[in-house]
């Protein structure tokens with residue numbers, strides 16, 4: 001058995017427990033948290049200065065885009081971002097993309113992450129996932145706004161899914177890039193799966209395009225030479241249009257939510273259960289230079305999770321860096337909440353039952369946070385992996 005003592009142990013059930021000792025089996029499985037450890041336990045414990053917490057869960061990443069770090073201009077808005085990113089993807093050899101993905105996987109583990117919800121369009125992150133120390137749920141991302149291409153997109157997705165290491169599910173990319181037909185085919189194919197995801201309300205352009213086919217999203221389709229002159233809009237915003245089509249029984253992880261309003265959340269809750277809302281604050285600042293209204297999401301009772309998004313729109317794959325950004329913008333949010341979103345909620349959303357908390361029998365990994373306490377996260381806070 002291992003006994004780990006620290007200034008505090010964080011657990012999703014109890015928050016910060018000062019002076020506690022975490023007891024583990026040799027294989028890393030949690031035995032218990034001792035709140036008032038006896039002197040004999042303290043003598044044999046390993047002592048740490050800082051807070052011990054379960055490993056983070058990064059609920060939204062694109063490992064296969066790790067080679068794009070620093071290649072896309074900041075603050076260009078979503079359509080500017082996509083116009084810069086997509087053409088560049090073609091000119092890099094596959095071996096290089098795979099090697100960088102392996103490095104990024106190892107960096108995430110070193111950054112205290114134990115579970116990842118990761119988007120794949122191709123197989124270039126699969127070598128990294130096959131040998132990873134982390135658990136992955138891969139979302140095979142499907143796109144296609146032209147309804148006649150829906151079946152073809154589904155078949156391609158199923159082929160990729162059949163060779164994906166660890167767990168996976170098909171998922172629609174975003175409301176403006178997936179036709180109603182494809183949305184329904186995905187929902188049918190994954191009606192029983194643990195979790196499906198979608199990029200939700202990432203830009204203002206998304207709402208305009210959904211309501212009356214106007215705005216910057218039209219420019220994006222023109223840029224890529226895709227004729228969508230048949231599309232006239234749905235008359236409602238994106239969430240209110242697609243959510244009734246994406247009928248699945250498992251969890252649905254909505255990512256970004258930068259322009260989500262309280263009425264959208266109430267609408268969503270009125271038509272389905274098992275919703276999780278993922279925040280990727282660094283990517284939102286990188287692309288749109290704005291953040292979601294996180295206090296409003298909390299007030300509406302959203303189950304929040306944290307994602308890093310990809311290195312195309314972020315400077316690091318570090319959940320702690322995401323928490324720093326939220327803490328700076330919304331210092332009133334309790335640190336225990338931020339830690340819950342980035343550990344327990346992420347594990348719940350992705351169906352990773354052994355991760356996210358120090359409940360007996362789980363193997364969540366153990367991380368040491370320095371510069372973090374119940375009141376604040378300092379700008380130079382750090383994370384070190386312990387187990």
Ligand SMILES: [Zn+2]
Nearest residue numbers: 062199309310
């Ligand atoms: Zn994303």
